Amino acid sequence: MKYTYLGHSCFLFEFELTKILIDPFITHNAAAAEIKLESIACSHILLSHGHVDHVADAEAIARKNNAVIVAGYEVASWFGSKGLQHHPMNTGGSLSINDVRIKTVNAVHSSVLPDGTHGGSPLGFLFTHAGKTLYYSGDTALTMDMELIGRYDTAHHSFLCMGDQFTMGYEDAVRAAQMVKCNHVTAMHFDTFPPIVLDRAASQQAFDKAGITLTIPEIGKTYTI
Numbered sequence: 001m002k003y004t005y006l007g008h009s010c011f012l013f014e015f016e017l018t019k020i021l022i023d024p025f026i027t028h029n030a031a032a033a034e035i036k037l038e039s040i041a042c043s044h045i046l047l048s049h050g051h052v053d054h055v056a057d058a059e060a061i062a063r064k065n066n067a068v069i070v071a072g073y074e075v076a077s078w079f080g081s082k083g084l085q086h087h088p089m090n091t092g093g094s095l096s097i098n099d100v101r102i103k104t105v106n107a108v109h110s111s112v113l114p115d116g117t118h119g120g121s122p123l124g125f126l127f128t129h130a131g132k133t134l135y136y137s138g139d140t141a142l143t144m145d146m147e148l149i150g151r152y153d154t155a156h157h158s159f160l161c162m163g164d165q166f167t168m169g170y171e172d173a174v175r176a177a178q179m180v181k182c183n184h185v186t187a188m189h190f191d192t193f194p195p196i197v198l199d200r201a202a203s204q205q206a207f208d209k210a211g212i213t214l215t216i217p218e219i220g221k222t223y224t225i
């Protein structure tokens with residue numbers, strides 16, 4: 001599969017048959033000014049929780065692509081009330097989209113929608129495709145629930161928040177990778193705002209020391225797994 005980093009925690013995942021956008025926050029992200037919403041093509045938009053830095057561009061992109069919003073019950077229903085196609089889930093549930101199986105896992109965080117509507121439980125996602133499992137943490141603290149992910153399967157690649165202050169920082173992200181038994185990690189939720197600037201040298205060093213490959217992605221760049 002391929003993934004393109006669109007800034008903050010937003011990625012376009014391209015599986016053979018399925019294009020899934022996750023947590024779009026582009027228009028109001030100065031670092032992602034080069035990304036044009038019109039250039040994004042997807043059939044589904046996954047939202048980990050209701051915070052504005054994860055959902056801000058979901059409505060516009062969903063309307064343009066006639067895409068289905070997939071999220072926890074409260075977040076999905078909120079978009080449904082705007083007349084968008086939506087698929088509600090909740091923690092622990094699964095969904096198959098073409099060639100991808102998506103399972104929701106626990107994230108330890110909070111969730112409220114931009115207008116103050118309660119956003120329900122925040123989520124992480126496991127993607128299974130062609131015998132490989134990918135883990136997308138969403139916004140979360142380090143939690144023992146990550147041990148469960150390591151027991152299901154070995155995550156081939158993990159996308160982990162590590163900007164600190166609002167989520168775990170890079171030291172806990174190393175521990176998270178170890179708990180989910182993953183040797184390849186892509187950083188997310190860093191550098192967008194001053195409080196979450198990532199110490200690149202220190203984070204690379206911490207992952208190197210643990211024998212885990214860390215990719216600090218560049219906005220607009222596409223990577224292959």
Ligand code: NI
Nearest residue numbers: 049051109139
């Ligand atoms: Ni959040």
Ligand code: MN
Nearest residue numbers: 051053139166
């Ligand atoms: Mn966030």
